[in-house]
Amino acid sequence: MTTxxxxxxxxxxxxxxxxxxGTTVLEMKDVLFPEFIKNASKAxxxxxxxxxxxxxxxxxxxxxxxxxxxxxINLDIENNIALVFANKASSLDTxxxxxxxxxxxxxxxxxxxxxxxxxPNICVGEISIKNQLKTxxxxxxxxxxxxEFMSDYTSYLLESGKAEKVLxxxxxxxxxxxxxxxYLVEKSGTTAHNKEVIQTLYNK
Amino acid sequence: xxxxxxxxxxxxxxxTPLGFDIExxxxxxxxxxxxxxFQEQYGNLTSIYASIIDSDKLNESFLKVSNDSTFSKxxxxxxxxxxxVVSKNKITEKSVLILSTTKGNISALENQDAPIEDAQxxxxxxxxxxxxxxxxxPIIVSNACVSGVLAVSTAKRMIQFGAYDNAFIIAGDExxxxxxxxxxxxxxxxxxxxxxxxxxRNGVTLGEASAAVFVTTKKPSHNAVAxxxxxxxxxxxxxxxxxxxxxxxxxSIESAFKEANIEKSKLDYISAHGTATLYxxxxxxxxxxxxxxxxxxxxxxKGYYGHTLGASGLxxxxxxxxxxxxxxxxxxxxxxxxxxxxxxxxxKENRKQEITYFLKTASGFGGCNTAILFEKIN
Amino acid sequence: xxxxxQELKAKIIEALNLEDISIEDIxxxxxxxxxxxxxxxxxxLELIVLLDKVYGIRLxxxxxxxxxxxxxxxxxxxxxxxxTK
Numbered sequence: 141m142t143t144x145x146x147x148x149x150x151x152x153x154x155x156x157x158x159x160x161x162g163t164t165v166l167e168m169k170d171v172l173f174p175e176f177i178k179n180a181s182k183a184x185x186x187x188x189x190x191x192x193x194x195x196x197x198x199x200x201x202x203x204x205x206x207x208x209x210x211x212x213i214n215l216d217i218e219n220n221i222a223l224v225f226a227n228k229a230s231s232l233d234t235x236x237x238x239x240x241x242x243x244x245x246x247x248x249x250x251x252x253x254x255x256x257x258x259x260p261n262i263c264v265g266e267i268s269i270k271n272q273l274k275t276x277x278x279x280x281x282x283x284x285x286x287x288e289f290m291s292d293y294t295s296y297l298l299e300s301g302k303a304e305k306v307l308x309x310x311x312x313x314x315x316x317x318x319x320x321x322x323y324l325v326e327k328s329g330t331t332a333h334n335k336e337v338i339q340t341l342y343n344k
Numbered sequence: 345x346x347x348x349x350x351x352x353x354x355x356x357x358x359x360t361p362l363g364f365d366i367e368x369x370x371x372x373x374x375x376x377x378x379x380x381x382f383q384e385q386y387g388n389l390t391s392i393y394a395s396i397i398d399s400d401k402l403n404e405s406f407l408k409v410s411n412d413s414t415f416s417k418x419x420x421x422x423x424x425x426x427x428x429v430v431s432k433n434k435i436t437e438k439s440v441l442i443l444s445t446t447k448g449n450i451s452a453l454e455n456q457d458a459p460i461e462d463a464q465x466x467x468x469x470x471x472x473x474x475x476x477x478x479x480x481x482p483i484i485v486s487n488a489c490v491s492g493v494l495a496v497s498t499a500k501r502m503i504q505f506g507a508y509d510n511a512f513i514i515a516g517d518e519x520x521x522x523x524x525x526x527x528x529x530x531x532x533x534x535x536x537x538x539x540x541x542x543x544x545r546n547g548v549t550l551g552e553a554s555a556a557v558f559v560t561t562k563k564p565s566h567n568a569v570a571x572x573x574x575x576x577x578x579x580x581x582x583x584x585x586x587x588x589x590x591x592x593x594x595x596s597i598e599s600a601f602k603e604a605n606i607e608k609s610k611l612d613y614i615s616a617h618g619t620a621t622l623y624x625x626x627x628x629x630x631x632x633x634x635x636x637x638x639x640x641x642x643x644x645x646k647g648y649y650g651h652t653l654g655a656s657g658l659x660x661x662x663x664x665x666x667x668x669x670x671x672x673x674x675x676x677x678x679x680x681x682x683x684x685x686x687x688x689x690x691x692k693e694n695r696k697q698e699i700t701y702f703l704k705t706a707s708g709f710g711g712c713n714t715a716i717l718f719e720k721i722n
Numbered sequence: 723x724x725x726x727x728q729e730l731k732a733k734i735i736e737a738l739n740l741e742d743i744s745i746e747d748i749x750x751x752x753x754x755x756x757x758x759x760x761x762x763x764x765x766x767l768e769l770i771v772l773l774d775k776v777y778g779i780r781l782x783x784x785x786x787x788x789x790x791x792x793x794x795x796x797x798x799x800x801x802x803x804x805x806t807k
Contacts, residue, residue: 189760192741223578230448230465230486235522239453242525248388249775252767253738255526256584256709259446261487265710268580274591277578277712278494281484283466289483289507296501299346302575302599530767531784585763 145298146329150341151207153200153320158183160207162344173316177203184210193253194266195234196318201225201263201311202270204322208307209271212324221324222276222303223264224293229314230260230281263311276303285310285321287339294325294333310342351500352721354568355432355558356662359425360649361397361551364405370666373674374694378648380537380549387521389528393537395551395650396519397421415471416449418518421554422472426514429556430476433510440508441482443469444495444515446654451520472514480508489617489708490576491515492555492657496716497574499559509561515658516554523653524550530584532621538651539678540618540644541625541690548619551650555659567669569718572606575599579711586623586707590631593707596715597635604717606701611640611717613673613702615664618644619651620678624707629684637703643691647677657706657714668699668720727798734794737772738765750795758793766791778806 152159158166158180166183168176177199181191184207194202205223213219234257242250256262261279268277276297282289290308297303305326312319321342325333357365361379362372379395386392399417406420409427422443445465452462461467469482483502485495492515499511517523527533527548534547559571577599579592587593601608614637616628625644632638645660652659667673673695680692700720707713731745734754738761752758755766769791773779779801781787790800 189741193739228464228466232460232463235447235450235453235463236460238526239522242388242521243454243456245388249771250525250529251771252526252529252584253764255529256764258522258526259486259488259709261710261712262583265578265580265583265712268578268711269582272580274577274580274595276576277487278485278498278576279487280498281465281486283470283481286481289502292502292505292507293498296346296505300501300603529771531770582762583764 145295145325145327145333147331147333147337147341148324148326148329149208149212150323151204153180153204154318158207173318188270195257197231197233197260197311197313198257198263198266200313200318200320201309202266204309204311204320205267205307208322208324213271215272219271219273220275220304221273222297222306223267223273224278224290224306225264225309225311226280226282226290227260227310227312228281228283229312231258233314234258285342287335287342291333291335291338298325346504347506349504349561350563351503351559351561351571352564352568353557353559353571353665354564355429356556356665357425357428358553358555358659358662359397359421360553360659361395362648364424365428366662366666369663370670373648373663374672376675376677378537378677379551380650386524389521389524392524392533393549394519394524395549397552418449418516419468419471422514422516423475425516425554425556426476426512429512429558433558435476435478436509437479438509439478440480440511441469441473441478442485442495442499442511442513443472443482444485444491444513444654444658446486446488446491446517447520447523450522451518453522486654487712488710489653490657490706490712490714491654492659493661493704493706493714493716494576495658496557496559496571496661497576497714500571500574503559503561511559512556513559513658514554514556515655517552517653517655519550519552534620537678538620538646540620540646540676541682541684542679543681543683545620545622545625545683547621549646549650551652553649553652553655553659555655555662557658557662566722568721569665569668570721571716572719573600573602573604573717574715576712576714579713581711583711584709586627587711588627590627590634592711592713593628593631593705593715594634596713597631597703597705600703600715600717608636610701611637611703612697612699613667614640614642615660615702615704616642616644617706618646618676620646626684627707628705629686629688632688633686638686638688641673641689641691641695641697643674643676645674657704661704664702664704668702671696671698673697723798723802726802727794730794730798733772733776737768748794751793753793754791773801777801779804
C-alpha cells in the first residue's frame with residue numbers, strides 16, 4: 141500500500157447539509173433537494189447558468205466537485221486531475237422521469253434535455269467542461285461504496301502517470317435520497333490515501 | 345504498486361442477431377451480412393431500422409445453458425455470451441466479473457408495477473455473478489458508449505495493480521423504446537441503415553448484442569492479444585456534441601501509444617467507433633489525423649450490428665480479434681464515398697492482411713473517449 | 723402576436739430552465755443562440771419539442787430550426803403561420 145499520496149480535501153452533501161473538510165458550509169431544515177442545492181450553489185458562490193439545466197444527479201456531483209475545485213484549480217494552466225466517480229442508482233432517478241415522458245401515447249413528447257442525463261457519466265462530463273479537465277475519467281456502479289476499488293483505481297492512475305491528481309466521488313441520488321462524498325487525492329496533504337481512511341471519511 | 349506485467353485477452357465470444365457464437369458471427373461478417381432490419385413498428389416509433397435479436401431463437405439457445413425462465417432477454421444474452429468463456433477458464437478467489445452496460449434492464453420501467461430494483465444495474469450484475477458463482481463483488485462500468493472499451497481498460501489496470509488475477513468481462517445492451525425514442529428526440533437516427541464515414545450518412549442505427557472476454561496475466565499457448573496501452577480522456581467540450589477538435593480522443597490515443605512505447609508506423613489497423621452521425625465521424629477523422637494515424641486501415645462495424653451502446657466497444661474488440669487471427673480485415677459496411685474532411689483509409693472491401701498491432705477507439709455522450717492498443721502474440 | 727411573444731418567452735424560460743432570466747430580459751429581436759441567451763444544441767432540440775408539444779408544429783427537417791429559432795420574433799412569426807393548436 142503506497143503512502144505517497146494524500147487526501148487533500150473532501151466534501152460531503154447529505155441531509156440538507158454541505159460540508160467541506162469537516163466544516164459545515166450550509167445546513168437547512170425541511171427543504172427538498174432542488175431548493176437546498178440552489179442555496180448550496182449560492183453558498184459556494186457558483187455563477188454558472190448551466191448548473192440549472194442539469195438533472196439532480198449532475199447538480200449533486202457538480203456541486204460536490206466545485207466545492208473542492210474552486211479553491212484548488214488554476215484555470216490558466218492545464219490541470220491533469222482525473223475524475224473517478226461511482227454510485228449505486230446510476231441515472232435511475234432521471235430514467236424514471238424520462239420513462240414518464242414516453243409512457244402516455246397520447247402525450248408522447250420525449251425530451252432530449254432529459255434523455256441526455258439518462259447516463260450517469262454525464263455528471264463527470266459537466267465537471268470536466270466547467271474546469272476544462274481533458275483528463276482520465278470513469279464512472280462505475282456498485283451495490284454500495286467500495287473504498288478499496290476507489291483507492292486501487294485512483295492509485296493506478298497516479299502511479300502510472302496517467303494523472304497528477306484524482307478527484308473521486310460517490311454520488312448517489314434517487315427520489316430525494318441523496319449523498320455525495322467527493323475527495324481530492326494528490327501528493328500534498330497530511331491525510332493518508334488508503335481504503336481505511338476513505339471508508340472512515342465516508343461514514344463520518 | 346503497479347507491476348507492468350503483460351495482460352492478455354485469451355478468450356472471447358459474442359451474441360448478436362448474426363449468431364450466438366463467435367464462429368457464426370465471423371462467417372456472416374465475412375459474407376457481408378448485417379443484423380440491421382427494417383422495423384415497421386417499435387412501441388410508438390414507426391418505420392425505423394434496428395438490429396434486433398430474435399427472442400425465440402435466443403430462448404431456444406438459452407435452454408442449452410439453463411432452464412430458468414425468469415431471466416430477462418438481456419440477462420440471457422449476457423449469460424449465453426459468457427458461458428463458453430467460463431467453461432474454458434476457471435473462476436478463482438481472485439477472479440472478478442466486470443459488466444459494461446449503459447441501460448441494463450431499462451425496459452423493466454415499462455411495467456409500472458414492477459419493483460424499481462428490476463431496473464437497477466446492480467440487480468442485473470448480481471444475477472450474473474451468482475449464476476456463474478463468482479467469489480468477488482462485481483464491477484459495473486457505465487460510461488456511455490465507451491463502456492465496453494473502458495471495461496477492458498479497467499480489467500487491465502486493476503490486474504496490473506494486483507487487485508485481481510484475472511477478469512471475466514461481459515458487455516450488453518438491449519433495444520428498448522426508451523433508447524430508441526431518446527436517440528430519435530436527438531434527431532440522431534438514420535432513416536436508412538447507418539453508413540459510417542460515408543458522404544450520405546445521416547445518423548445512427550441502434551442495435552442489441554452482448555460480448556464476453558477473458559483477461560489474464562497467464563501467457564496462453566494459443567491465439568491471443570496483449571493489451572499494451574490505453575487511455576480514456578474527456579473532451580471537456582459538450583455533454584452530447586462531439587468535440588470539433590477531437591481533443592479527448594487524440595489525447596486518449598497518445599496516452600495509449602506512450603504507455604505501449606511503439607512507433608505509430610507499426611500500427612496495422614484501427615477498429616474505430618464510427619456511429620455515422622455527421623459530427624462523430626468527422627471528429628474521429630480529425631483525431632486520427634492529429635495523432636498521425638490517418639493513413640492506417642480503419643473500419644466501423646456499426647453497419648453490421650448497429651450501435652449496440654455499452655456492448656459496442658467490447659463486441660468490436662471481439663471481432664477485431666477474429667480479424668487478427670484470420671488475417672482478414674472487414675469492409676466498413678455502408679461506406680463508399682468519403683464524407684469526412686480529412687482523408688482516412690476506410691476499408692471498402694474485405695482485405696487479407698497480417699495484423700500485429702491494432703487500436704480500438706470509442707467516444708460517447710458526456711465527452712468521453714477511450715483508446716486501447718493491442719499486440720498479437722503467438 | 724404580442725401576446726404570443728410574451729407566452730413564448732415564458733415557455734422558453736420554463737422549457738430550457740433559464741434560471742434568473744425573466745420575460746423582460748428577453749427582447750423580441752435578441753439572438754437566442756450564441757451571444758444572446760447562450761443556448762446550445764440541446765436547447766435547439768428542446769425548442770423543436772416545444773413547437774410540437776405546444777403548437778402542434780412538426781419540423782420536417784430539423785435544419786429548418788436554425789432560421790426559425792433566430793429570435794423570439796422569428797419564432798413567433800413561424801408559429802403564427804404554422805400552428806395547428
